[in-house]
Every structure is written in structure tokens, then in C-alpha cells.
Amino acid sequence: MKKWISIWTALLLLLPVLTMAPRAVSQEDIKPFDVNAKSAVLMDAYTGTVLYAKNANDALPPASVTKVMTLLLILEAIDSGNLSLQDKVSVSEYAASMGGSQVYLEPFEEMSAEDLLKSVVVASANDAAVALAEKVCGSEEAFVNRMNERAAELGMENTHFENVTGLDDDVENHTLSALDIALVSRELITKHPLILQYSSIWMDTIRDGAFGLSNTNRLIRFYSGATGLKTGSTSKAGFCISATACRDGMHLIAVIMGSETRDIRNASATQLLDWGFANYTVYTDEGGDAGEIKVLGGIASSVPLNKGSFSVLLPKGKEKNVEAQIQLDDSVNAPVKEGDVIGKVKYVCDGEELGETNILAADTVKKIGYGGILVNMLKKFCLY
Numbered sequence: 001m002k003k004w005i006s007i008w009t010a011l012l013l014l015l016p017v018l019t020m021a022p023r024a025v026s027q028e029d030i031k032p033f034d035v036n037a038k039s040a041v042l043m044d045a046y047t048g049t050v051l052y053a054k055n056a057n058d059a060l061p062p063a064s065v066t067k068v069m070t071l072l073l074i075l076e077a078i079d080s081g082n083l084s085l086q087d088k089v090s091v092s093e094y095a096a097s098m099g100g101s102q103v104y105l106e107p108f109e110e111m112s113a114e115d116l117l118k119s120v121v122v123a124s125a126n127d128a129a130v131a132l133a134e135k136v137c138g139s140e141e142a143f144v145n146r147m148n149e150r151a152a153e154l155g156m157e158n159t160h161f162e163n164v165t166g167l168d169d170d171v172e173n174h175t176l177s178a179l180d181i182a183l184v185s186r187e188l189i190t191k192h193p194l195i196l197q198y199s200s201i202w203m204d205t206i207r208d209g210a211f212g213l214s215n216t217n218r219l220i221r222f223y224s225g226a227t228g229l230k231t232g233s234t235s236k237a238g239f240c241i242s243a244t245a246c247r248d249g250m251h252l253i254a255v256i257m258g259s260e261t262r263d264i265r266n267a268s269a270t271q272l273l274d275w276g277f278a279n280y281t282v283y284t285d286e287g288g289d290a291g292e293i294k295v296l297g298g299i300a301s302s303v304p305l306n307k308g309s310f311s312v313l314l315p316k317g318k319e320k321n322v323e324a325q326i327q328l329d330d331s332v333n334a335p336v337k338e339g340d341v342i343g344k345v346k347y348v349c350d351g352e353e354l355g356e357t358n359i360l361a362a363d364t365v366k367k368i369g370y371g372g373i374l375v376n377m378l379k380k381f382c383l384y
Helices: 002-014 063-079 113-123 126-137 140-153 178-191 195-199 262-279 370-383
Strands: 039-044 050-054 088-090 110-112 203-206 211-214 226-234 238-247 250-259 280-285 288-296 302-307 310-315 322-327 331-333 341-349 352-361
Touching: 039 178, 039 262, 050 178, 050 262, 063 113, 063 126, 063 140, 063 178, 063 226, 063 238, 088 113, 088 126, 110 113, 113 126, 113 195, 113 203, 113 211, 126 140, 178 195, 178 226, 178 238, 178 250, 195 226, 226 262, 238 262, 250 262, 250 280, 262 280, 280 341, 288 341, 302 341, 310 341, 310 352
Parallel strands: 288 331
Antiparallel strands: 039 050, 039 250, 088 110, 203 211, 226 238, 238 250, 280 310, 288 302, 302 352, 322 341, 341 352
């Protein structure tokens, strides 16, 4: 599993997130079949393309799927250096008082941020989520304010957080839509792949092996390519999940909300993922060396070129029809700076333009002066 995660992390670095930005979903979106849930979305993680939508904008109670945003803010704190996995976190009485799923933290107990993170991701521990939120922002209230700010930044239009856990007995308007959950899930797994090292754990321990953790997401064990991400269930929310899986370079996010049972939820997520993998594929041009171009009036006669990488989601079979059309002049005038845009590569499939990537100068070529011209003339004269 660790080897698989390393491969996936490398793929994230190679494949750009481009071509199509995440978009709002209307009720008229194509729904080729029905899933047994109040709402659902299937999204491609690389491009943000919505492949399936059912009541995608309906604001519903999300239960512990709330913690996808909680985890995003925690991972952002880690990646920014404001929190270290090795930091010791002192548990407050408030954090220890959380009910529901928990790892039974004691007031003033100290635990590493990594073990608390693992507890949130694997076991959906409410007490660990609050302890980390307090560590990052000082209080749950301040952390929740940041959750709502971050939701607005991500374009999550049907979201409002009231806590970091998803517990909903005492909340008035703690809701997310399936599309919003897909958006925040995408941000988490594409920008912070460290999360996949934890969300793919089936069983583990904390407290030096004294307390066992078992993943609430059964797809991790039973679905090929599953990478995460978060389950949730309450009497108000029903059974919910943001399920992620990667096959053949394509990472999908399946969101299910309001299923009647855990088994129905898991079956619906499996149905969406299976359909996505069966019907779509990712076309990728990894870029790199693009030859060279003649330079006029430079101290060098040519400059090497690189092209950017390009990736696009296509219906299966269409990837064979993609043409890369190079748009490049015969020469370029000096001076040339490394990184200058020299040309473009347009990608076309069956007459439809899919997108483009730049061809860039891979080196700098200065303009030649009179002295350089004289030296070149003397060199040519000596050759004769």
C-alpha cells in the first residue's frame, strides 16, 4: 500500500489540474442511471469535471463527512509549517467531552498531532478533531469561522459549518451539498496528498499499540484502487460518504448523501466509481523536450525548447483520436530568456479543441553585439 501511495503521489506531481474548472451543477445535468441516495456527485479529481449529478446542490446534513474540511485546514496548517506531525497536543476538557465516534481522549492527555490526525481520518474521532482544531486556531469557534471562510474561497455555495465534527443534535444549519463535498475533497487530495497515507489505512493503533483503529470506510479494504476518504452517519443525515479511488491514472471522487443504510451507501458509491472507470479515461502528454528553434541575432544559433504537460478527461476510446498540433515559427529573434513562450501545442479530438500548453525556451540566448559579430566573421574567414 505504501508503494502504491508513492506512485499516486508521483502522478499528482506530473499531471496538471487544468482544462476544465469545477462548475456548478443544475438539476438538468445528465443522469444516466439512478443511485439510492438523496443526492450524489461523481467528479474527476484532476479536472474537476462533474460526470454524474443527482440533486447535487441540495444543502443536507453531512454528518462526519464534515471532517473533510476539518482535515483540509489541518493539512494546510501542516504544509505551511504552523503545525508539525510531531507536535504534542494537550487535550482540553471540551475536546475530551465529545460524544459519538471517539478515541476516548482524557482531559490534559497529550498525544502527537500525527496520532490525532490518524484518529480523525481512520476512526472519525470527534474528540481528536476538536483537539486538533483547538491546536490550530485556539478554539473550535475560531476554527469553524475559518472553515466557512475556506468554503467561500473554494466556491462552496451551499455550505454552512457550525462545528468541526458533523455532530448534529444541537445544530441549526450545519449543511453541505454533494457538489461542495466533492469540491473540498478534490482540494484535499490533489493539494495535500499526504492525506492519502492515512485515508488508505485499514487498521492501525495509537497509544503505542494499546488502542486499535479500524477504518470506517469499508471500501478501503474491498474496492480495488480505493484511496479514501471519509464516511459519516447520523439519524438526521443518514449514511454519507466521500469515496475516492484511483485506477490507470484517473482519480475519482464519489459523494453519496442520505442513504438509508451503510450497505446501500457503499453500494451506491461503488456503482458510481465503477461507472466512471468504465466510461472515462485520462489522456496525458507529460511534456518535456520539444526540440530546438533557430535564433536570429543571438550569441547562440539556436535555443532548446520544452513543452508543458497536458491532461484531459475523455470518454473511453476518444484518447486514440487526440492530435497534438504544434504552432511554432521557424525562428525567433534574440534576445531570448529562459521561460519565454515561443509557441503552443493545441490538442484536438475529432475536430474539437481540448486545450493547449505552451512551448517554452529552456535556456537564455543574449543578443549578439558588434564584437561578437566580428569574432564570428573572423572564425568563418579562418575556416577558409
